[in-house]
Amino acid sequence: MLKLNVYDRDSITPLRSLMTNISSLLASLLAIGIVFFLCGVNPLYAIAKIFTGSFGSMYGFQETITKAIPLILIGGGLALAFRAKFWNIGAEGQLLMGALMGTWVGLTWGSSLPSSILIPLMFAAGFIGGAFLGLIPAILKIKFSINEVISTLMLNYICAELITMLIVGPWKGNTRFGFPGTNNLNEAALLGVISGSRIHYVTLIIAIISILILSIIVYRTRFGYEVRVIGENPEAGKYAGIDFFKTTLVIMTLSGGLAGVAGVGELAGIHHYLGYPASISSGYGFTAIIVAWLAKLNPIYVLVSALFFAGILVGGDAIQISLGLPGATVQIVNGILLVFLIMGDYFLKHKVIVSFVSKNSEIACATKK
Amino acid sequence: MEDVVISVLHRTMVAGTPLLLGTIGEVICERSGILNLGVEGVMSVGAVVAFVVTYTTGNPWLALMAAILAGMIISVIHAFASITLMANQVVSGLALTMIGLGLSGMVGKPYVGKPLAVKMNDFAIPWLSDIPFVGPLFFKQSPFFYMAIIFALAAWFFLERTLAGIKVRSTGENPRATETQGVNVTLVRYICVITGGAFSAMAGAHLSTSYSKSWIEGMTAGRGWIVIALTIFALWNPGKAIFGSFLFGGVFVLQYLLQPVGISPNFLAMLPYIATLLILFGMGLRDRRRLNAPAQLGEPYKRGER
Numbered sequence: 001m002l003k004l005n006v007y008d009r010d011s012i013t014p015l016r017s018l019m020t021n022i023s024s025l026l027a028s029l030l031a032i033g034i035v036f037f038l039c040g041v042n043p044l045y046a047i048a049k050i051f052t053g054s055f056g057s058m059y060g061f062q063e064t065i066t067k068a069i070p071l072i073l074i075g076g077g078l079a080l081a082f083r084a085k086f087w088n089i090g091a092e093g094q095l096l097m098g099a100l101m102g103t104w105v106g107l108t109w110g111s112s113l114p115s116s117i118l119i120p121l122m123f124a125a126g127f128i129g130g131a132f133l134g135l136i137p138a139i140l141k142i143k144f145s146i147n148e149v150i151s152t153l154m155l156n157y158i159c160a161e162l163i164t165m166l167i168v169g170p171w172k173g174n175t176r177f178g179f180p181g182t183n184n185l186n187e188a189a190l191l192g193v194i195s196g197s198r199i200h201y202v203t204l205i206i207a208i209i210s211i212l213i214l215s216i217i218v219y220r221t222r223f224g225y226e227v228r229v230i231g232e233n234p235e236a237g238k239y240a241g242i243d244f245f246k247t248t249l250v251i252m253t254l255s256g257g258l259a260g261v262a263g264v265g266e267l268a269g270i271h272h273y274l275g276y277p278a279s280i281s282s283g284y285g286f287t288a289i290i291v292a293w294l295a296k297l298n299p300i301y302v303l304v305s306a307l308f309f310a311g312i313l314v315g316g317d318a319i320q321i322s323l324g325l326p327g328a329t330v331q332i333v334n335g336i337l338l339v340f341l342i343m344g345d346y347f348l349k350h351k352v353i354v355s356f357v358s359k360n361s362e363i364a365c366a367t368k369k
Numbered sequence: 370m371e372d373v374v375i376s377v378l379h380r381t382m383v384a385g386t387p388l389l390l391g392t393i394g395e396v397i398c399e400r401s402g403i404l405n406l407g408v409e410g411v412m413s414v415g416a417v418v419a420f421v422v423t424y425t426t427g428n429p430w431l432a433l434m435a436a437i438l439a440g441m442i443i444s445v446i447h448a449f450a451s452i453t454l455m456a457n458q459v460v461s462g463l464a465l466t467m468i469g470l471g472l473s474g475m476v477g478k479p480y481v482g483k484p485l486a487v488k489m490n491d492f493a494i495p496w497l498s499d500i501p502f503v504g505p506l507f508f509k510q511s512p513f514f515y516m517a518i519i520f521a522l523a524a525w526f527f528l529e530r531t532l533a534g535i536k537v538r539s540t541g542e543n544p545r546a547t548e549t550q551g552v553n554v555t556l557v558r559y560i561c562v563i564t565g566g567a568f569s570a571m572a573g574a575h576l577s578t579s580y581s582k583s584w585i586e587g588m589t590a591g592r593g594w595i596v597i598a599l600t601i602f603a604l605w606n607p608g609k610a611i612f613g614s615f616l617f618g619g620v621f622v623l624q625y626l627l628q629p630v631g632i633s634p635n636f637l638a639m640l641p642y643i644a645t646l647l648i649l650f651g652m653g654l655r656d657r658r659r660l661n662a663p664a665q666l667g668e669p670y671k672r673g674e675r
């Protein structure tokens with residue numbers, strides 16, 4: 001007879017945490033392989049292609065870094081929000097709002113301001129746009145106890161429709177041959193790239209600095225401590241006199257604002273005009289949720305996990321092209337990874353021992369007691 | 370004029386049907402204490418499975434059965450993660466949505482844009498459908514509509530008036546006390562999550578084999594999330610869910626009604642989402658304790674812990 005004994009672990013060492021994460025990733029690769037197999041795709045080829053496509057060539061690696069930029073920014077912000085158990089699922093919308101604000105600044109002052117003023121202005125506007133959208137669910141949650149999962153999601157849909165409304169209507173460019181989208185931004189509003197790649201390094205530098213600031217905030221300030229208390233023990237937080245409203249507002253200003261900055265980066269660094277919302281946000285807001293979770297909500301680790309997931313996105317594109325798979329493939333991979341990561345947490349907190357016991361020895365054990 | 374009113378109200382019922390089916394499932398699931406944010410994904414799986422089976426066999430009823438089965442199977446992911454492994458229910462539900470949307474996109478890719486030769490036909494109930502006004506409104510509908518109404522009433526009766534229903538509710542309110550009464554909390558929660566998945570999949574089947582007779586990626590269009598809001602709006606009561614669902618069905622129909630007036634279609638497309646926020650806003654103004662939310666909603670239950 002198979003017997004499962006479960007014990008609580010007293011302490012969790014960083015090594016065990018790392019090992020659990022790695023085994024979760026391996027287990028999820030196995031599951032992904034099975035799904036691929038069932039869908040008639042050679043799993044070994046597909047999984048190998050994901051990794052060679054993203055990390056196996058100079059071009060792939062450059063693309064991976066390019067896609068890591070928004071994931072770092074958003075993932076860092078989500079790590080902060082999730083620490084306070086504020087489930088911000090609205091990074092897609094916050095990114096779009098940032099792109100929208102950036103477009104507005106870029107189109108309005110694109111020809112009158114020099115790059116050195118225009119670009120910081122666009123990033124600032126993007127931050128404000130994202131933060132504004134992030135503050136709405138924060139206020140709704142604290143003041144009207146509205147579930148933030150639903151409100152942030154609804155705002156995603158609303159933002160996407162708002163942008164579509166603008167690009168087929170008032171903002172529609174006259175150089176688009178009737179297709180939806182604004183005109184290209186002026187040269188002054190575009191971000192420089194590392195030559196030969198699409199890496200818009202200004203956003204990358206902002207992203208890395210943001211992560212450093214976030215990790216100081218989380219681990220070195222009173223505010224960071226309050227964020228953790230709100231998430232882990234709200235009762236104690238109330239008792240200690242933490243202002244939930246103020247803290248949540250700050251969290252969501254940062255989380256939404258960083259997503260907005262990512263939106264400006266995508267706009268001015270990659271697309272150069274505001275087009276269909278789905279192509280601008282491309283699911284970064286959702287992927288970043290897993291990025292933050294894999295990083296165990298530690299901003300520094302976000303750098304690594306963002307790179308990893310950017311690789312999966314790039315590799316996903318590669319297998320879509322070579323195997324003719326739909327864009328949804330990446331979502332399956334992401335979803336399975338996320339499930340295995342959260343399931344792995346159980347084995348981090350508990351020790352599970354599987355033992356084979358024969359009927360007799362069980363009775364013997366019972367009588368001994 | 371009367372024809373127009375009937376046609377608008379009829380379409381309202383049609384648009385509200387998947388919302389009602391999904392809400393019944395989510396109410397049952399949340400009443401047992403498990404928050405399932407995977408509705409959108411499971412709905413999408415239900416839609417694609419129902420479409421593919423109808424397309425290949427020409428039998429929409431077989432397709433419905435297959436969709437329900439698929440919805441139940443995929444919901445086990447959430448049940449296992451959140452009940453057995455006590456994982457965070459928000460994250461686990463999101464993961465289920467991702468997997469569901471991804472799988473349905475992958476499975477459905479060859480079928481995008483293909484029309485169905487057969488669909489779930491409307492069924493006029495003899496005699497009753499001849500009643501003026503009421504007849505065409507309530508008794509000339511797709512079988513999904515009848516099922517939604519019957520299941521909503523049955524779920525209300527089950528939860529509020531039967532012993533098994535009390536077990537489900539007390540599992541969501543106080544699992545520890547329930548366990549001491551000899552109820553297997555884990556089993557109850559598993560059954561409720563899987564039942565919820567069955568209803569979400571039915572809602573999806575309605576979308577692809579009755580509502581639109583086609584499959585495109587993302588055709589659930591956030592209905593799964595609206596269902597979660599409706600669950601709150603209905604105060605976790607399947608009876609009240611009937612009202613809420615058809616109210617929202619009306620919002621969906623409003624989009625098409627207002628389009629000829631010259632309002633931007635993109636603005637109109639925002640309406641269901643804005644309405645969801647407004648409704649939750651209205652609920653938020655009420656006293657939190659009177660909301661009747663299951664006390665242990667979203668909290669993992671660990672046996673033998675004091």
